[in-house]
Amino acid sequence: MKKQLIIGTRSSPLALWQAEFTKTELSRHFPELDIKLKLVKTTGDVLLDSPLSKIGDMGLFTKDIEKHLIAKEIDLAVHSLKDVPTGTPEGLIITSFTEREDTRDVIISKGGVKLKELPANAKMATSSLRRMSQLLSLRPDLDIRDIRGNLNTRFQKFNAGEFDAMMLAYAGVYRLNFSDRISEILPHEVMLPAVGQGALGIETRVDDEQTREIVRILNHANTEYCCRAERALLRHLQGGCQIPIGAYGSFQNGTLRLLAYVGSVDGKVGLHDEITKTGLTSPEQAEEAGIALAEKLLAQGADAILSQIRKTR
Structure with missing residues (x-):
């Protein structure tokens, strides 16, 4: 040893x-x-x-x-x-x-305002195209602003009044003891997280x-099943951290449920789908489920959406 x-x-x-x-x-x-x-x-x-x-x-x-x-x-x-x-x-x-922390995204806003309550044309800070796509599909009026730097730096910029709100991963906010700043935790039905988030x-x-x-x-076995399924989906779609793809897997008693989103950067086009596989006994089978869901999305036009994004990057 x-x-x-x-x-x-x-x-x-x-x-x-x-x-x-x-x-x-x-x-x-x-x-x-x-x-x-x-x-x-x-x-x-x-x-x-x-x-x-x-x-x-x-x-x-x-x-x-x-x-x-x-x-x-x-x-x-x-x-x-x-x-x-x-x-x-x-x-x-x-x-x-x-073992995974809570995978959801959160809103940090002035006055604790929730996403639906933000004023028209509010300045929303995020560096993620995945978040931008899903945000604009819900609130096309939002003024999306890029924000870089570590979590502490982002809070400093927000505190300085540069933005009306910003979106972050719950896991990081919780781990660095900023939970009291959370205005809203967004459910997966509203915002799918990044592959492997948490x-x-x-x-x-x-x-x-x-x-x-x-x-x-x-x-952590359950986390491995979920994350390997999500990563297989992302790999099969030839996506990356800066492509508007969200995914969330849950695994219990041999059953995997995998949700996924692929959308245009402006949020005007978005595909949602899911797959459930039972009787899984290995992480490799979870990866197969991720590939199967990717194939479903490709059949619905995901490749055309992603190809257009790659051309403009």
Whole structure:
């Protein structure tokens, strides 16, 4: 058994929370391990002047950490799973999917106003095309404004009065103790989350069996089924973090229910569908369900929607 583990992580407050959580949980199971953190600045942390949709999303928050993992300078990387591309670099693998936090999105607004109650042409801040698409399908009058930076920075911009409201993931807001600022938690019927939202993906080298054996203790089976189904759907649609695709999987007693959304950036065109599969006994079967739902969406015209978006990016 290894005596030391080095965790690679971004340096944002939320990323550090996630890395410290992982460290604490591993130490609880393996108190003899000396676990250290290595902070890595990623491309996504540096390029803050342009919208994510304009600079691409192929590993903006993960690739630089993965370089350290491949070079054996760290033993594992802790990511927000929603930031992890569906195709990991050769030699690396997501070994553990941690138990998921609440996957829903939330509204932070002036005066605690809910989405339907926001004034006409209200300035809504989000960096996500997925959120933009679903928001505009509900409220086409909203003035969507791009917002970048970590969670604390976004709250600073909001507090400075730049926006009437902003949309964030509940998981991050809760983990950094901003829950008292939530104006509304949006149900999945209104806003489907990003693929993998609320879960951590712990990435290791394929050939580092000792580390993989250690971090497997943090894998949550139900979360793995759901997230692998969602990620298979996204991969089959050839989407990414900055494509208007939302998905949510739930898994209980061998039954997987997967919901999905594909829409145009302006919210004028949107496809919703779902699939339910029973008797699942392996995560691979969950992936098959994700692919099957992707095929249903493609048959309804999802490819045409996504192709048009890719042309304009």
